[in-house]
Amino acid sequence: QVQVVESGGGLVQAGGSLRLSCVASGRAFSIGTMGWHRQVPGNQRELVATITTGGSTNYADSVKGRFTISRDNAKNTVYLQMNSLKPEDTAVYYCNAERLWQYYWGQGTQVTVSS
16 A cells, blocks of 8 residues: 655745645555646646656646656655746645556645735
């Protein structure tokens, strides 16, 4: 079993920055792609960014140029640096980690951007 725990959410004004962190632990060897998704109540969960063990990244168009995903493979940790935040970035942000073709999710961390 793999446990995934996010941290770093909070309240920030529009134009500000936040950095989210996510650690995968437990049977965390052979962790593959890690990523961030977000969800607003009443909407589907949407992909924000993913990163492979080799460092290849993928971003949603809505966050390109503002968000940066990175990871520390030795620590099974992934980060999401969010700059130039907008009110529409307000959501619960979820981290996930892939291991042996199974996906493990965290409980989420709230990000609120005030206008």
